Amino acid sequence: MQCLQPEMQEKAKSLSKSIAHEQGQKAGAESFQDSLDLDKLRCTLAPKRAAVWRIKRTQVRLSTFAATVLLQEGLLESTEIKL
Numbered sequence: 001m002q003c004l005q006p007e008m009q010e011k012a013k014s015l016s017k018s019i020a021h022e023q024g025q026k027a028g029a030e031s032f033q034d035s036l037d038l039d040k041l042r043c044t045l046a047p048k049r050a051a052v053w054r055i056k057r058t059q060v061r062l063s064t065f066a067a068t069v070l071l072q073e074g075l076l077e078s079t080e081i082k083l
Contacts, residue, residue: 053081 002008043049043063051061055076062070062081070076 053083056080056082 003012040061041050042061043051043066044060045066046063049063049065052064053062053067054060055062067076067081071078
């Protein structure tokens with residue numbers, strides 16, 4: 001109930017305006033992106049695609065596309081991969 005009081009809502013608006021002018025969000029996003037190891041996020045077979053699967057007991061990462069093709073061709077069983 002206290003948060004619904006007019007003075008609290010005014011304080012929230014004021015805080016929102018001051019945060020909107022800060023550059024911290026951009027720096028935070030850049031820092032996060034810089035810390036990513038993009039090679040570990042890529043499909044081993046199709047590096048332009050994001051990896052979402054991994055062949056169990058290996059470091060082979062697969063995109064949904066690569067996993068689907070391998071499954072459809074019978075070169076891989078669904079029990080051999082994990083998200």
